[in-house]
Amino acid sequence: MISALYTIFQQHPVVCTDSRNITPDCIFFALKGDNFNGNIYAKDALQKGAAYAIVDEEAYNTSEHTILVKDVLETLQQLANHHRKQLNIPIVSLTGSNGKTTTKELINVVLSKKFNTTATKGNLNNHIGVPLTLLSMDSTTEIGIVEMGANHREEITFLSSIAEPDYGYITNFGKAHLEGFGGIEGVILGKSELYDYLKVNNKFIFVNGDDPKQVERTHNATKYTFGSSEDNDVAIRFLSANPMVRATLNDVEIQSQLIGAYNFSNIAAAIAIGSYFGIPLNDIKDAVESYTPSNNRSQIINKDTNSIILDAYNANPTSMKAALDNFSNLTSTNKIAFLGDMFELGESAAKEHQFITDYVSSLNIDKVFLIGENFGKTSSTDNKIIIYPTFEELKANFPALKNSNLLIKGSRGMALERILELL
Incomplete structure (x- = not known):
């Protein structure tokens, strides 16, 4: 059939x-x-x-x-796998808790300097999106780049069986989809299914040598490592992130348009993968420096007298803490954070939201607005923290802001980009 x-x-x-x-x-x-x-x-x-x-x-x-x-769905998946087998091209797959889409787009712009690539569009990274990505590849495609998302165990195993990747990379193991994975250990096991597939099939893994958990999970695997140490296959060093990330490889400085130290590993992965595939360093530099984020992912927007970091595409405890740490470390003044609920945390929701509520008190941030049902159940005695259980309450009490630096961060369902309309 x-x-x-x-x-x-x-x-x-x-x-x-x-x-x-x-x-x-x-x-x-x-x-x-x-x-x-x-x-x-x-x-x-x-x-x-x-x-x-x-x-x-x-x-x-x-x-x-x-x-x-x-x-119909099974037929779509089987057709995609059959097509993948006929393509006879290398497929690079990636997954992880945070930074998948940004890393995928960076890898794509780097590899596109030398190859005709086809990559996952947006975040079409599930049991429907992966087949559609594969079926969008044709005889002109020289390298395929497939993003894989998962919110429960065995999902990455299944997606790997469809895409049959030759290369793989996991951005990180973070506190995302804890409800489906059953906790952080479940996240590690679930995301590592990509490594398991690659190892069993004698395929190749790209590894962040600065991440001990990644190194541990890829023991005895065929791999190519990157990190700050010369012990790695390629040494990529972090220079600064105030606010944009700067990195260096072989004394060549790369100035990205990505905000936040948390984006360094995403940039480093793209640099390393480009190096592995023989992209000239000057082309890697040009590709990374020309990439600008979109879709509410770490975008910098200037509106009237305010400067805004819009990171409202998604959020989990790991990415929320990273965004807050970065915002706190910026040298700018009059810093105000708008934080929305983090979804799919299951039994951990109350604990993780209270942790963020407590954590922001210690940071160099002048005012923090916490928005959503979960944040609405938290408590704080810190006067700089204001809690609104609904967006409508925030809207009704929205402050007049001038010459401020804002961070907007929340899960997709919170749609916190609506704050831009209030400024």
């Missing part, structure tokens, strides 16, 4: 999963979700120009251009 479908895919090599965004001559996969059934839109997709629609309910197999399968 897959081989026959692959023949059709070769003739119509564009896949769509949203009937609202049909491109002419594509193949529409009628995926299902908790609140939708893509089968319903198969006919509409065909009318909009799709060449074929893949369905898994007999009632919607009503045309010679519909193909009935047992399970």
Whole structure:
């Protein structure tokens, strides 16, 4: 079945999963979700120009251009794996608790200096996004870069079985998705499934030699290491982050447009991977220095008299603490932090939010606004901390700010970029 479908895919090599965004001559996969059934839109997709629609309910197999399968999602995943096998190109996969998308984009801009790359778009890094990324690669692709996300055990194992990566990198092990992983040890085991796949299949691992846990988890693996020590395959040193990260390799200074010391390891990984694949150092420097973050990830925005670090794409205890440490260490004055709830922490939610509430008291930050249901359950006697259980309460009491330096950080569901409209 897959081989026959692959023949059709070769003739119509564009896949769509949203009937609202049909491109002419594509193949529409009628995926299902908790609140939708893509089968319903198969006919509409065909009318909009799709060449074929893949369905898994007999009632919607009503045309010679519909193909009935047992399970549309499984078919999409199997087709992607079959396509990956035909590509015969190196695939670099990465996962981790924090910094995946930024690191993926940095790796992409570096490798693009020498190779025709295809990389995960945005954060399409799950059981649907990974297959779509693979299916977007074609005969012109020389290196594929696949980001893998996970919020529970065995997910990275499954995604690795689809993408079959030749190279892998884990950004870090942090306190993310604790609810699904069952704690930090579960996070380490879950993310390390990428290492497990690569080791069993005699593939290659890129390792941050400055991270003891990464070094420990890659013992006896075939690897290429980077870090501040000359003992690594490539020595990349941190210079400063006030506010943008500066690094050096072989006495060549690289000035990034990424804020925060926590972004150094992301930059270093891209530099190291570029070095491994033979990208000239001047091209690596040019690529890193030209990359600017987007999508609410560590963006610097100037609005009226205020300077804003917008990091509202996501948050967990590890990334929240890193962002606060960086903000505290900046030499700027009149520093104000707006922090939103961190999601998917399960039983750890109360403890982790109270920790942040207590922690900000010790930092060089003038005012801290804590927003959300979880932060609303915390307590503090520090006058610089103001707690609002809802965004609406913050909005109703929003202060007049001038000549201030702001940090906005919270989980995606908090949508704290709305604060920009209040300034």
